[in-house]
Amino acid sequence: MTPAFFSVISLDEALRLISLFPTMETEKQPVSEALHRILAESAVAGEDVPGFDRSTRDGFALRAKDTFGASESASPLFTLVGRIKTGDHPPFSIGPGQAAAIATGAMLPQGADSVVMIEDTTPIDDSLAEIHKSVAPGTHVIRKGDDARPGQLLLAQGKRLRPQDLGFLAGSGFTAVRVFKKPVIAILSTGDEVRPPESRLNPGEIRDINTRTLAAMVSEQGAVPLELPIAKDDEATLLQALQQALDASDVVLVSGGSSVGTLDFAPRAIAALPDTTILAHGLAIRPGKPTLIARAGNKPLIGLPGHAASAAIIFQVLVKPLIRRITGEKGIRPEERPFTARLSRNIASVMGRADYVRVAIQDEENPPLAVPMLGEAGLIRTLVEAQGLVCVPRDTEGLLQDSSVTVYPL
């Protein structure tokens, strides 16, 4: 079924459509290989971490209340009852006026609740030391369970695992975690004029930009790109290429041929795929109007405009959320967090389409300055010189110089 081309829908409606695609299945993964994977099940602590009270300084473990009033000029003498190395389980306890020499990381003995640093003491001999400083209970001590207690949530489902998260899991005794499988995303560039980058070009031909950009964006999102050979502008060829793409992947991205010209075969080829519905063809945004969203079986198939900047921008605003949806990733990555900037000049816009304007960011000012990079969507340079996107909403005629805008990092 092919609804009328270019009965445009808003980006929000398109995002609602893609939110209906299912998330990936899950798999067990060793923690050592789980960097940047998405947790499919929350990790819950099974034990106290650490499992005992630990000193964070080399010094003397003692009872804080015995140090009350201690100073350089009034330094009480403590009786030393032992020496605790890391890994020791001290067999003695600390009573009033007693202390034990302790190493950083070693277990506090029974009775002790704090540590005085060695710099704040004067050891007299093996059995006596002067303490020059008073401490509060808990000073220089990590308590049992301070990192995690049994039953406590360590990391929530949907979390993209960073190096420190893996360390947390390892320190809590996890050797494997359940994560979402990485989707394979097929990238199919189309066009008789589009040639692989290593080609010698004939007049009228161009090198393929979109496969490279899209594959890298797919990898950056934690999915696996599958780069397919460029397909010719011919419905039968494209249909066959699409079928192969679907057989080998979880999502298909088609670049080019999505518009309404006589050579734009993508919509027709997509409509001819078995068990396939075109959910939308045409987005009320600029660039990217000819974008197509289809469901083939239960797999998403997205037709991206051929213009290099358009394809990349549609990836940012539509495909990225789709990948996050199916990979189960929750939360915003720090590098993708939108920020506020001041617009360097007026931007005019048409009513009826949300304009995604590429902006360069000048950081010397606070708030930073967003400088619009105007230019044809067929030019990749505008995107290279930009560090973000600013949206001029659908029903406004533009934005004024000096207005405060939200920048979505690129």
Ligand SMILES: Nc1nc2c(c(=O)[nH]1)N[C@H]1C(S)=C(S)[C@@H](COP(=O)(O)OP(=O)(O)OC[C@H]3O[C@@H](n4cnc5c(N)ncnc54)[C@H](O)[C@@H]3O)O[C@H]1N2
């Ligand atoms: N009469 C109209 N013409 C066009 C319209 C329109 O509404 N009416 N829309 C324009 C817009 S906007 C866009 S975007 C493009 C969309 O075109 P298609 O998605 O059908 O893409 P193509 O025609 O195949 O290619 C457009 C352009 O991009 C170049 N291209 C294609 N693939 C690649 C690639 N892999 N790497 C680099 N460049 C690529 C291609 O050579 C074309 O120049 O249609 C407008 N026209």
Ligand code: MOO
């Ligand atoms: O929609 Mo086209 O994608 O403006 O360049």
